[in-house]
């Protein structure tokens with residue numbers, strides 16, 4: 001049998017989701033394992049580096065491959081198997097979280113872990129080991145993977161079960177050890193198309209932490225929006241949402257809202273304004289004073305209208321609200337945005353977050369959107385998970401602020417690593433090798449370097465993120 005022909009790559013600009021970093025690459029969209037294998041072999045022969053890419057939802061350069069071959073898996077996306085009795089699903093790496101929930105919801109199942117958008121592919125989600133608003137309860141997605149199928153750079157295929165030593169390295173291995181071709185995932189049973197959601201405002205960071213402490217044992221999902229502009233006694237004020245799955249029997253008509261149509265939000269705001277216009281409505285506020293106003297209005301409207309209330313919300317609306325505002329990131333044009341998510345151990349988190357907000361104010365670069373979550377430790381080799389909290393912060397990038405913003409992130413990284421914290425490659429555009437060395441235990445980085453040497457001795461797999469931050473760190477280890 002002759003080897004499949006590798007289609008001709010297309011030259012295109014490949015950016016991170018935030019549009020602030022990226023570059024021109026050769027892009028291929030394989031549709032089968034054979035095509036991926038042939039592309040690996042051809043790139044190897046041509047000594048061309050490869051960057052693996054799912055839906056490109058990582059904010060920074062994690063799936064960018066400037067001057068390289070980018071393998072984009074979005075057309076390698078079949079759902080291969082689903083057992084409605086056991087809730088086990090097997091998909092090709094390019095199937096998205098959206099493809100999965102829409103397939104399984106009518107049978108009473110939901111993905112165990114989802115990100116704030118349904119666009120990521122399962123390959124990308126597993127390669128980054130994504131977390132949801134339930135990270136403190138169920139860990140990252142890797143804890144729900146039953147089996148992985150991977151294609152190694154030498155063209156061989158392996159099936160990995162959770163007890164395989166490679167399993168915790170490839171999950172969260174950010175596409176630098178092997179190509180994930182298939183994922184088998186255990187889904188979560190649900191008994192309604194809706195969740196019960198409680199909303200509480202906290203007037204400052206101490207109150208937000210107190211709400212998390214109070215609710216974490218009795219909520220399935222916890223997330224806080226924080227007003228990054230508030231200062232003084234209000235520093236870190238925000239709105240916390242606690243969501244609870246409905247127990248069996250609570251919803252008298254569980255099937256009624258377990259349909260894709262019932263979960264889909266209207267495309268118009270107040271029945272009038274197309275949501276596709278909303279990014280343009282936000283755009284005039286896209287400067288510090290405008291965003292201060294947006295955050296202020298959000299806080300006070302939450303305090304007046306939502307605080308202390310309980311309501312029911314569909315799963316898709318609770319998890320993916322921003323997906324229903326098409327292209328909202330365009331409000332950050334022309335420079336785009338970066339997200340910087342810091343993870344800090346429990347005992348230090350409140351102090352570090354306060355210090356970081358105050359530092360941003362001193363720089364004149366307050367975050368326009370900040371989101372806090374609770375996490376727990378896990379067994380993955382280069383995990384971002386720890387017993388603590390994360391704060392994800394969006395920053396607009398402009399030609400004028402770029403250098404200062406990067407400098408701010410580096411200063412924040414120093415504060416975070418001094419407190420024993422970590423970072424998340426999916427949300428990174430600025431990390432320096434020194435911070436990689438300070439954030440992860442040396443033995444984990446050594447083990448990762450050894451696995452790379454064993455699985456990809458020629459260094460074929462190399463995203464822009466890897467070359468910018470991780471490869472130089474690994475070189476410093478020896």
Ligand SMILES: Cc1cc2nc3c(=O)[nH]c(=O)nc-3n(C[C@H](O)[C@H](O)[C@H](O)COP(=O)(O)OP(=O)(O)OC[C@H]3O[C@@H](n4cnc5c(N)ncnc54)[C@H](O)[C@@H]3O)c2cc1C
Pocket residue numbers: 017051052053054055056057058059062063073093114115116117119120121122123124125126127128129130131132133174175176178179180181322426427463
């Ligand atoms: C609006 C928004 C909200 C988000 N919310 C969250 C959140 O709540 N929690 C969270 O954890 N993340 C969140 N993210 C980040 C997102 O979930 C991750 O970046 C995820 O990895 C994106 O998946 P992707 O398919 O787009 O992969 P990409 O971003 O294209 O790639 C991610 C990584 O996976 C590697 N990769 C891709 N496919 C494969 C494969 N088949 N085999 C091996 N490696 C591969 C790439 O090389 C890269 O390192 C959010 C992103 C956005 C834009």
